[in-house]
Amino acid sequence: MTQAPNARALDEHLQEMVLALHAAVSRAMSHLNDDPALVDRAIRDCEEILDVVLEGNVAEWLGPAT
Amino acid sequence: MNVVVCAKVVPASTVTNQIDPTTRRLVRKDVTQELDPQAAKAVEEGLRLVDKHGGAVTVVVMGGDDATIGIRSALAMGAAAAIHLSDPALAGSDALGTAKALAAAIRKEPFDLVLCATESTDSSTGLVPGQLAQLLGIPPLTFAIALSVDGGHVTIRRQSEGGYDVVSTELPSLVTVTTGINEPRYPTLKGIMGARKKEIRKYTAANLGLGPADVGASGAREKVLTVGRPPVRPPGKIIKDEGDGGKQIVDFLAGLKLV
Numbered sequence: 001m002t003q004a005p006n007a008r009a010l011d012e013h014l015q016e017m018v019l020a021l022h023a024a025v026s027r028a029m030s031h032l033n034d035d036p037a038l039v040d041r042a043i044r045d046c047e048e049i050l051d052v053v054l055e056g057n058v059a060e061w062l063g064p065a066t
Numbered sequence: 067m068n069v070v071v072c073a074k075v076v077p078a079s080t081v082t083n084q085i086d087p088t089t090r091r092l093v094r095k096d097v098t099q100e101l102d103p104q105a106a107k108a109v110e111e112g113l114r115l116v117d118k119h120g121g122a123v124t125v126v127v128m129g130g131d132d133a134t135i136g137i138r139s140a141l142a143m144g145a146a147a148a149i150h151l152s153d154p155a156l157a158g159s160d161a162l163g164t165a166k167a168l169a170a171a172i173r174k175e176p177f178d179l180v181l182c183a184t185e186s187t188d189s190s191t192g193l194v195p196g197q198l199a200q201l202l203g204i205p206p207l208t209f210a211i212a213l214s215v216d217g218g219h220v221t222i223r224r225q226s227e228g229g230y231d232v233v234s235t236e237l238p239s240l241v242t243v244t245t246g247i248n249e250p251r252y253p254t255l256k257g258i259m260g261a262r263k264k265e266i267r268k269y270t271a272a273n274l275g276l277g278p279a280d281v282g283a284s285g286a287r288e289k290v291l292t293v294g295r296p297p298v299r300p301p302g303k304i305i306k307d308e309g310d311g312g313k314q315i316v317d318f319l320a321g322l323k324l325v
Contacts, residue, residue, distance in 0.1 A: 015135055016142070016258055019078075019100055023252030030249075048255045 006062055013061050017049050067121040067178040067215065067237075069112040071145070072168050072198065073105035075129045075136030076188040083188065090290040091158070092188055094132065101136035103250075104183030106143070108243050110250035111213055112181050113144045119215060121178075122146035126171050128156060128164060134266070141261035142253030149175075153270040158283030165197035167281050170274035172202060179220060180240040184209060199240040206240045207233055211247050
């Protein structure tokens with residue numbers, strides 16, 4: 001197995017993703033009963049992040065910003 | 067309008083805070099960090115203002131290398147740029163030292179409004195905003211539960227015990243925001259990816275013209291003498307309702323002279 005080229009950058013990127021998921025879920029949970037549109041949007045935002053994580057294209061995450 | 071938000075990066079809410087018994091400081095090394103939830107509200111308020119009036123939000127954070135994660139969160143929310151005050155010489159600064167460093171960095175920026183949380187969630191001194199306003203020579207408006215800008219003036223609803231006061235001042239000024247002012251947006255994937263293109267400028271104490279007499283442990287006039295846990299609270303009383311629960315509760319409250 002080849003080691004990731006920059007473990008710290010990878011850690012930080014994944015942590016950013018997890019914090020964003022956590023924030024989206026927290027926001028949705030607090031509006032379960034009063035704002036279904038917000039809940040739907042939060043679910044879509046989480047799905048978008050999880051799709052990218054599951055795709056696992058680490059080189060793209062850590063490559064130069066375009 | 068140019069809004070500068072002073073933010074702090076703190077141990078994540080999932081972390082149990084530990085105090086180093088020797089330094090009496092919060093242990094931050096190797097602890098998961100996040101943008102202070104209180105600071106996120108100041109960022110959100112800044113973003114709402116520039117959404118309405120145009121301009122940009124710049125976030126200023128003082129902290130170690132681990133603070134990057136919180137800075138990126140603020141950028142992912144929509145801040146245009148960030149300034150990171152990162153230097154071992156700044157470690158151990160008291161509230162005034164922190165205010166001096168923030169003021170020196172903010173003076174390098176064009177700004178109309180400085181936004182701060184009323185207090186940080188980790189140290190909760192609430193001292194920095196007032197000191198910062200004094201150092202910048204601008205009026206502070208505190209405890210804002212609502213905020214609006216009209217022309218050259220900023221107006222807030224200032225939270226008070228009985229309700230709120232409406233207060234206004236000319237720009238440039240500094241406003242501290244309370245917990246209830248808004249619900250911050252969360253970073254989306256687009257925001258996270260976009261944040262990577264945004265500028266994070268780094269300053270050291272020397273870059274800011276500050277020396278050991280101003281900042282860091284050597285410049286701190288405020289010392290933490292002891293750190294202790296609050297006294298253990300006596301256990302609560304459980305009342306079982308066996309037909310006389312109401313009477314028992316009334317008797318209990320009467321014993322406390324509450325009824």
